[in-house]
Amino acid sequence: MAAIVLGLMLLSLTIWLGLLSFWGQFWRADQQLEVETLYTTSPQSLNVTSPQSLPVVCAVIPARNEADLIATTLRSLLLQDYPGSLNVFLVDDRSTDRTANFAEGVAYALDKSQQLHIISGQALPPGWSGKLWAIEQGIKNAVETLHVTSPDVTSPDVTSPDVTSLQKPDYFLLTDADIEHDVSNLRRLVAKAVQEDLDLVSVMVRLRCESFWEKFLIPAFVFFFQKLYPFRWVNSPNNPTAAAAGGCILIRREALEQIGGIQVIRQTLIDDCALARAVKERGRQSNSSFAPVPGRIWLGLSTLTRSLRPYPTLGTIWDMVARTAYTQLDSSPLLLLGTLLGMTLIYLVPPVGVILGLIWGNWAIAFIGLCTWLLMTLAYLPTIRFYKCPFWLAFCLPAIAFLYTLMTLDSALRHWQGRGGAWKGRVYPNS
DSSP states (O other): OHHHHHHHHHHHHHHHHHHHHHSTTGGGOOOBHHHHOOSOOOTTTTTOSSGGGSOOEEEEEEESSOTTTHHHHHHHHHTOOOSSOEEEEEEEOSOSSOHHHHHHHHHHHTTOGGGEEEEEOOOOOTTOOHHHHHHHHHHHHHHHHOEEEEOOTTOSOTTOOOEEEEOOOSEEEEEOTTEEOOTTHHHHHHHHHHHTTOSEEEEEEEOOOOSHHHHHHHHHHHHHHHHHSOHHHHTOTTSOOOOOOTTEEEEEHHHHHHTTOGGGGTTOSSHHHHHHHHHHHHOEEOTTTOOEEOOOEEEEEEEEEEEOOOOOSHHHHHHHHHTTHHHHTTTOHHHHHHHHHHHIIIIIHHHHHHHHHHHHTOHHHHHHHHHHHHHHHHHHHHHHHHTTOOGGGGGGHHHHHHHHHHHHHHHHHHHHTTOTTOBTTBOOTTO
């Protein structure tokens, strides 16, 4: 028995050494938008001659019963310091809590009513998720109705009034209704996209981390996401790994059109990663040689733009994870089994080995288990520091991983019972 446990200890240690050495440096949490875009998006830095030449951006917000949060979200968007054209298309997805009225009030109070376009959402057609159908309507309206005011450069009279012309947006900012954007967020996103010629730029916004359960579980959610999709691999055009964070995505209009629009992922519950994968796999035409090149995407963390969505209890976080965890595994029983075994081997075996080693007086088992536990603690520490949580929580990763393992198992049970993907009064059992 001791030999089997020792073998498992050595295997777990080997896995952690491999993860820390060869798995995209996921644990460093150093891909951050604010760190990488210290420069400003002045017209000169973007190689344009005037603010009117800056990319035209349309923000699309799907909103369903978001009256409690929409005022903060919309205010943060309308007060962006981006010097170019920004219009906001809010799709009211049949809300029953006067979401649209609150949005109108915010725009009126800020004297920004001309920038806000409120769209009454149509009935959800078969084969669409609610969020993606709302985004589809917002994008369609933005393309068809966007008008941009610019000087009449054809007139010799310098005092001639501005003229309004129909213009397609250069970028879409797809953002959730519970995101408070830092005042410079759009400026940084556009700078990143333009200066590095990216088709898609996305940030995992800073999730709320105030209650005990949020501090205990939320940083691990980000840590596991980074391990599943190492950001350095996502950001490399030579690596097929693709991912995005749905709360804040800036996508080039031409890139979206080239993949076939939002409808190509219309049934996808984990829509952000599906969109990033479609963009990266589809590729685009090179301006110089017209040869296909991989779609270029970038994903990072944000220290300033944050989510307003509260998860104050274990139950709220549990439901958030269980809603999509089994979908992330392609609803595969084999992948579920592999995940359960993998989580056990990687996170649970080391502390169990420490305990058994001490009970049995087998110091080799206890020492190897302790070394492995310390390695995972050190790997988790940068994420804990990013969220400014007590450092001792890094030692709790095995217990946290155990809870996430149970959430994943519960996600599968909900799927088999036809209760998977429940959100905002809708259930997507087959997603």
